[in-house]
Amino acid sequence: MNLVTVSGPPSSGKTSVILKTIDSLKQRGLKVGVAKFDCLYTDDDILYEKAGIPVKKGLSGSLCPDHFFVSNVEEVTQWGIKEGFDVLISESAGLCNRCSPYIKDIKAVCVIDNLSGINTPKKIGPMLKSADIVIITKGDIVSQAEREVFASRVNLVNPSAVIMNINGLTGQGSFELSTLLFDEKDHVDTLVGKKLRFSMPSALCSYCLGETRIGESFQMGNVRKMDLSEKGPKT
Amino acid sequence: MITKERLQHRTIEEILTDYPFADSFFKNNTLETEGAAELDWAGYFDRFDEEEMEDRALDSEQLLMQLTEFINQMLEFLDEGQQVHSLTILPGLDKSGNPEGFDELVIRKSEVISIVGPTGSGKSRLLGDIEWVARKDTPTKREILINDEIPDSSWRFSGAKKLVAQLSQNMNFVMDLTAEEFVDLHAESRMVENRPEVVERIIEEANKLAGEKFQPDTPITSLSGGQSRALMIADTAILSQSPIILIDEIENAGIDRKKALSLLLSEEKIVLMATHDPVLALMGDRRIVIKNGGISKVIETTDEERTILGRLEELDRTLLSYRTRLRQGESLLD
Numbered sequence: 001m002n003l004v005t006v007s008g009p010p011s012s013g014k015t016s017v018i019l020k021t022i023d024s025l026k027q028r029g030l031k032v033g034v035a036k037f038d039c040l041y042t043d044d045d046i047l048y049e050k051a052g053i054p055v056k057k058g059l060s061g062s063l064c065p066d067h068f069f070v071s072n073v074e075e076v077t078q079w080g081i082k083e084g085f086d087v088l089i090s091e092s093a094g095l096c097n098r099c100s101p102y103i104k105d106i107k108a109v110c111v112i113d114n115l116s117g118i119n120t121p122k123k124i125g126p127m128l129k130s131a132d133i134v135i136i137t138k139g140d141i142v143s144q145a146e147r148e149v150f151a152s153r154v155n156l157v158n159p160s161a162v163i164m165n166i167n168g169l170t171g172q173g174s175f176e177l178s179t180l181l182f183d184e185k186d187h188v189d190t191l192v193g194k195k196l197r198f199s200m201p202s203a204l205c206s207y208c209l210g211e212t213r214i215g216e217s218f219q220m221g222n223v224r225k226m227d228l229s230e231k232g233p234k235t
Numbered sequence: 236m237i238t239k240e241r242l243q244h245r246t247i248e249e250i251l252t253d254y255p256f257a258d259s260f261f262k263n264n265t266l267e268t269e270g271a272a273e274l275d276w277a278g279y280f281d282r283f284d285e286e287e288m289e290d291r292a293l294d295s296e297q298l299l300m301q302l303t304e305f306i307n308q309m310l311e312f313l314d315e316g317q318q319v320h321s322l323t324i325l326p327g328l329d330k331s332g333n334p335e336g337f338d339e340l341v342i343r344k345s346e347v348i349s350i351v352g353p354t355g356s357g358k359s360r361l362l363g364d365i366e367w368v369a370r371k372d373t374p375t376k377r378e379i380l381i382n383d384e385i386p387d388s389s390w391r392f393s394g395a396k397k398l399v400a401q402l403s404q405n406m407n408f409v410m411d412l413t414a415e416e417f418v419d420l421h422a423e424s425r426m427v428e429n430r431p432e433v434v435e436r437i438i439e440e441a442n443k444l445a446g447e448k449f450q451p452d453t454p455i456t457s458l459s460g461g462q463s464r465a466l467m468i469a470d471t472a473i474l475s476q477s478p479i480i481l482i483d484e485i486e487n488a489g490i491d492r493k494k495a496l497s498l499l500l501s502e503e504k505i506v507l508m509a510t511h512d513p514v515l516a517l518m519g520d521r522r523i524v525i526k527n528g529g530i531s532k533v534i535e536t537t538d539e540e541r542t543i544l545g546r547l548e549e550l551d552r553t554l555l556s557y558r559t560r561l562r563q564g565e566s567l568l569d
Binding site: 027098114115117118121122125126129130134139140141142143144145146148149151152153154155156157158159160161162163170172173175176179198199202 | 259260263264265289292294301304308363366367372373374391392394401402403405406408409410417418420421424425463467471474475476
């Protein structure tokens, strides 16, 4: 089985792109499944089911969504293998724009949209910078020049990625993406022992553990204070 | 070509002197270069402690790899030897699996090819095949050649080098910038040297195409539909790095379409234009007819057809003049 991790900010068009791309994969006779990771709510599983795509959904609820992802991705992989998929696509929103944990040797796709502003590539961390493929959506609503400027900004922070424009509504470009997602030579049996491409943010402070009161005496573990002196923080 | 190994022993200053465009790499990765001139790669990252590296999600090894990649891409991009003189489409199959109705279609620089066919007939797939530089590996099994040769994969995969610029029907702007700032930003991303001149020229050309003129300091979001299209066409003609321009319907846009086309052609682009408008279709040297997902034939525009074009243009001018008079609050009777 091939495993592909797809991530991107909420509403960037991940699900539309995946649905259209699966159409192309299916036309080649490939069996595809999806594992959808989200935080509080998602209806996307219904969209996948409607399209006849086997789907599992996981809501992280009160846990950090990306930690939740890493804690479950092996089990999800085993589910995919058991179901006999050729390709399993995991979809998750990198909610703090930092991690969305990509795994070494596992294809990593980041989806962002043209409407998010030209400085966005600068603001997104490893989720964008360490992706193998960057998909830019919503190009039909902006001008050619804006598409070019946006793509060049993405290229600046991740020159080694394949950057593609895809229209999630019409599917233009999704066939091309599908050719990059499946490789007969790739096989995943287990993720155990594999490594994340980048370490996640430090966690575990008193608030991770359920503290709700504010104030220094309630803060334990990983705590850092802002620099509010006259000089201000260096930028 | 530069290698990672060679790059890491150069000082930041040497890198920036040899490759001035690398400055934008540092900036966009929020890496401050001030006061780091004398440092080499390892020395530069020694300035951050482990916590700061983690905080800012920095990975010096990965950044070095990406800077190398970026510099090589830009060197290739700036290399004028990379020009596209011709595009060749070799036939594939239509939706029913029948061979397409042409042998070989060679399109040269400064040529306009129109694409006609009902909605859903396969125009997007043809445009997609060209953009993806198809190698008999798309649903149509077409093959695309560049300069009579099988092109290398960089046209497909490079972020900096794209074969096709697409002028879509939507011309909305979402950036909060003036026309001048906007074009300048685009020029910057293309590493244009004489930016102020280029920006001025684009706005001037756009104003020749648009019905009503706009100023350099007009916010792009308050441009009219026609003005936006005019600006976009002038910008694409002059600034887009892509040798091929795909235009999806420029009818009813409130711009001078003939001038728009000749501007694109004067910049030595290959223009492919999907259209149902007879005036535009006949302006093409040839037109591709698409049916059932395949190219059913390629028609040369004949002199006889061009006579019709003369009449159509006359009608078009009349329509345009009425439009202008309406706009200026005049009566249509005199």
